[in-house]
Each structure stands twice: as C-alpha cells, then as structure tokens.
Amino acid sequence: MIMHGTMRINDRGHLEIGGVDTIDLARLYGTPLYVYDVALIRERARAFKRMFDKHRVRAQVAYASKAFSTIAIVQLMEQEGLSLDVVSGGELYTALAAGFPVERIHFHGNNKSKEELQMAIEAKIGCVVVDNFYELQLLQQLCCAHEYTMPILLRVTPGIEAHTHDYILTGQEDSKFGFDLHNGQADEALQRALASSHIHVLGIHCHIGSQIFDATGFVLAAKKLFEKLATWRDTYRFTAQVVNLGGGFGIRYTKEDDPLAPEQYVEQIIEEVKRNVASFDLPFPEIWIEPGRSLVGDAGTTIYTIGSRKEVPNVRQYVAVDGGMSDNIRPALYEAKYEAVLANRMHEHCEEVVAIAGKCCESGDMLIWDLPLPKAQPGDYLAVFCTGAYGYAMANNYNRIPRPAVVFVEDGEAELVVKRETYEDLIRLDLPLKTKVKK
Ligand SMILES: Cc1ncc(COP(=O)(O)O)c(C=O)c1O
Numbered sequence: 315m316i317m318h319g320t321m322r323i324n325d326r327g328h329l330e331i332g333g334v335d336t337i338d339l340a341r342l343y344g345t346p347l348y349v350y351d352v353a354l355i356r357e358r359a360r361a362f363k364r365m366f367d368k369h370r371v372r373a374q375v376a377y378a379s380k381a382f383s384t385i386a387i388v389q390l391m392e393q394e395g396l397s398l399d400v401v402s403g404g405e406l407y408t409a410l411a412a413g414f415p416v417e418r419i420h421f422h423g424n425n426k427s428k429e430e431l432q433m434a435i436e437a438k439i440g441c442v443v444v445d446n447f448y449e450l451q452l453l454q455q456l457c458c459a460h461e462y463t464m465p466i467l468l469r470v471t472p473g474i475e476a477h478t479h480d481y482i483l484t485g486q487e488d489s490k491f492g493f494d495l496h497n498g499q500a501d502e503a504l505q506r507a508l509a510s511s512h513i514h515v516l517g518i519h520c521h522i523g524s525q526i527f528d529a530t531g532f533v534l535a536a537k538k539l540f541e542k543l544a545t546w547r548d549t550y551r552f553t554a555q556v557v558n559l560g561g562g563f564g565i566r567y568t569k570e571d572d573p574l575a576p577e578q579y580v581e582q583i584i585e586e587v588k589r590n591v592a593s594f595d596l597p598f599p600e601i602w603i604e605p606g607r608s609l610v611g612d613a614g615t616t617i618y619t620i621g622s623r624k625e626v627p628n629v630r631q632y633v634a635v636d637g638g639m640s641d642n643i644r645p646a647l648y649e650a651k652y653e654a655v656l657a658n659r660m661h662e663h664c665e666e667v668v669a670i671a672g673k674c675c676e677s678g679d680m681l682i683w684d685l686p687l688p689k690a691q692p693g694d695y696l697a698v699f700c701t702g703a704y705g706y707a708m709a710n711n712y713n714r715i716p717r718p719a720v721v722f723v724e725d726g727e728a729e730l731v732v733k734r735e736t737y738e739d740l741i742r743l744d745l746p747l748k749t750k751v752k753k
C-alpha cells in the first residue's frame with residue numbers, strides 16, 4: 315500500500331490526511347467524499363516552480379484545471395503563484411468567479427465557440443491557445459470587432475506516440491487537436507496569424523498525452539518544436555517568446571506505476587531546451603507547462619461507505635460502495651487501476667481479495683477488481699487513493715446520484731469547498747410537462 319503525502323495511521327487505527335481523521339470527515343460530511351491533501355498540492359506546485367528557478371529559466375506553470383475545477387482549487391493555485399489552463403467557458407467562468415488573475419489564464423480547446431472566445435476577449439485573458447484555422451479566423455474577426463489584440467499560442471501536433479492509454483493520447487498525427495507540425499498546416503497557421511491585424515503570436519504549444527511515465531516524449535517534442543522554430547525564424551523572421559510543452563506527467567496510482575518525480579520531467583525538458591537553443595542559436599523563450607493530474611491526482615482520496623456484498627462461488631466476492639462510476643468513471647473508461655484501504659481498520663490484516671462494485675445500474679460500474687482487504691462489513695469505510703484528478707471533474711449524475719462533497723484538509727483543519735449535491739439540485743433545471751395527451 316502506498317501512503318501519499320501527509321497520510322498516516324492515527325492511534326485510533328484510522329486513516330488520517332492533513333492531520334484530520336478521515337472517519338470523522340466521513341461522519342461529518344457523509345460519503346462518498348473527496349478529501350484533498352492541500353500540503354501535497356502545495357508541495358507539487360512548488361517542486362515544479364523550484365526546478366525552473368534552479369535553472370534560472372523564465373517559466374509559467376499553468377494548472378490544467380480540467381483535472382479538477384472548482385473555485386477553491388483555482389484559488390489555491392493562485393496562492394501558489396501558478397497560471398491556469400482552462401478549456402471551456404465553464405472553466406473560464408469558474409476561474410473568473412474565483413478571482414484568478416486574468417493575465418495568467420490560458421484558454422484551450424479544439425472547438426471554442428464564438429461566445430467562449432468573446433468571453434476570453436472581454437475578460438482580457440493572458441492568451442488563447444489556437445487549435446485550428448476556423449478558430450484563428452473567428453478570433454481575428456471577434457478581436458477586430460472588439461478592437462482588441464489577443465496574444466495566442468499555436469497548438470501543434472508533433473506526431474509523437476506517448477506510451478499511455480489510447481484515449482488519453484493527444485500528440486500523435488491522427489488527433490483531433492492542433493495544427494500538424496509536418497504537413498504544412500502549422501506553417502500555414504503561422505503565416506495567417508502573423509498576417510492578422512488583431513492577433514499577436516506569442517509562441518507555440520504542444521501536449522503529447524496524459525499519465526506519461528518518462529521524459530522521452532517531452533524531450534522529443536521539444537526537439538521537434540525547436541527545429542520548427544528555427545525554420546520559422548529563417549522563413550518568417552518569427553521569434554517565439556513562449557514554448558509551451560503541455561502537461562501529462564504521470565502519477566503513481568498503484569505499485570505498478572513508476573513515473574518520474576514531477577521536477578525530473580521539468581529538468582529533462584529544460585536540458586533539451588538548452589541544447590536546442592544553443593544548437594539553433596535561438597533566443598531562450600519562456601517555458602510553459604500545464605500539469606493537471608500531477609498537481610492534484612495523488613492529493614485526492616475518496617471515502618465511501620461499504621454496503622452490500624455478493625459472493626459468486628469460486629469466482630469472486632463483490633463488495634459494494636455508495637458511489638462508483640458517478641464519482642469515478644476512470645476504471646470504466648480507461649480500465650484505470652486504483653489502490654484502496656479500509657480507512658477505519660488500518661491496522662488489520664487483509665483476509666480476502668474482493669471486487670469493489672459501485673452502486674450504478676451498470677455491470678461495468680466496478681472501481682477495483684482485485685483488492686486485498688480485511689473482511690469488510692457494512693458500515694466500514696473504504697478509502698480509494700489518487701482520485702484527485704479527473705474524479706470530481708468527470709463526476710456525473712447517472713442514475714440521479716448526487717455528486718459528492720469535497721473537503722480540503724491541511725494542518726489538522728478541514729474546510730468544505732464543494733457542498734454535496736441534493737435531490738433538489740438534481741431537479742433544479744427540470745420543467746414540468748406542458749404537453750397534454752392528444753384526444
Ligand atoms: C492541452 C492539455 N494540457 C494539459 C493537460 C493536462 O494533462 P495532465 O492532467 O495529464 O497533466 C491536458 C490533458 O491531457 C491537455 O489536453
């Protein structure tokens with residue numbers, strides 16, 4: 315069992331996070347409950363920034379808020395001096411509502427709407443990461459109408475196959491994201507952007523995928539971007555102020571996962587940038603990165619209450635919890651693996667291997683297939699580790715299950731940062747039927 319961040323077993327034999335007993339939290343706020351270890355998030359944020367400082371490289375570390383977007387987490391990232399990557403009007407709205415400094419907001423997305431771009435212009439955000447020709451044209455038109463010049467990065471697909479699940483790959487040629495770096499699309503995009511009166515090209519962006527365990531792909535991507543920047547200097551006299559290498563740094567969900575430490579990815583990226591800047595004789599740009607999962611993933615733990623059990627003789631024991639694919643869809647979507655413990659019986663030995671089932675009406679609603687546990691009883695609490703990224707963010711109301719509450723813990727104190735949804739919330743947008751039965 316991997317204990318993450320400030321986790322420890324307290325003298326009641328309970329799992330404690332941030333100096334707070336998770337069983338007390340479960341009783342106070344109910345379950346399922348997402349618990350975030352704030353100190354661990356701060357530590358991760360600082361580790362990324364420290365590495366850039368160590369190398370005296372001007373940088374922005376932008377939290378990819380798609381991993382977990384709420385007002386409190388955005389404010390925490392602001393406290394740590396990070397920038398923010400948003401990918402929709404909703405994430406932008408959350409950032410603005412949180413009071414996040416607009417100049418450090420970067421707007422992503424492969425199909426930003428007119429309304430979303432307008433929102434970005436009106437808020438005067440730091441930059442738009444332009445993904446395609448349609449967006450480039452739309453942005454230019456809107457900026458003209460607003461008499462505003464928007465800083466942009468051009469998102470390119472470098473043609474790199476990172477080793478991760480197919481559904482979370484993004485940098486390969488056959489991808490819905492970005493301008494192809496090699497077939498002339500990226501060059502065309504730069505020419506058009508440079509010719510646009512209300513667009514200021516800051517630089518270039520790529521993101522090769524998510525949950526990546528080594529730096530090879532990032533190093534290769536950096537090399538390809540700098541090769542392109544050298545040709546852009548020679549052909550278009552264009553100099554990039556910013557090179558953004560995206561996010562995707564992996565975390566340790568289970569013992570089988572073996573990622574680098576967050577700062578090690580950064581160190582290897584910086585080394586590669588230095589090599590390329592020197593060999594192509596380019597000015598040193600600002601380096602931006604966009605970690606999501608590696609900032610919040612292992613800081614999140616979900617606490618569930620155990621309920622029913624079903625034995626399939628000689629096959630397996632199903633043990634059900636009071637959540638499932640409604641609060642963590644990753645096992646169903648990516649066959650993602652998790653580790654978990656009985657948070658109220660941390661000192662007890664494992665006696666059986668069970669399959670943890672969710673409560674949704676769906677056979678695929680399984681959280682873990684083979685979890686060693688003490689003999690779990692109804693009313694015990696299961697803590698599933700590493701649910702901080704793409705957990706709450708991808709939570710849904712399937713079967714009209716209300717989304718869980720979120721609590722931040724730090725230095726022995728707990729703070730409720732998202733309330734549990736209520737049944738009233740679930741029907742808040744519903745309207746009664748007006749149509750009568752036709753005779
Ligand atoms: C453009 C972009 N940036 C950043 C991220 C964050 O990725 P991760 O959470 O794996 O760090 C993603 C998601 O994969 C992304 O698509």
Ligand SMILES: N[C@@H](CCCC[NH3+])C(=O)O
Nearest residue numbers: 380482524525644703704
């Ligand atoms: N949602 C994915 C990652 C996608 C990242 C966004 N491009 C996950 O849960 O692992």
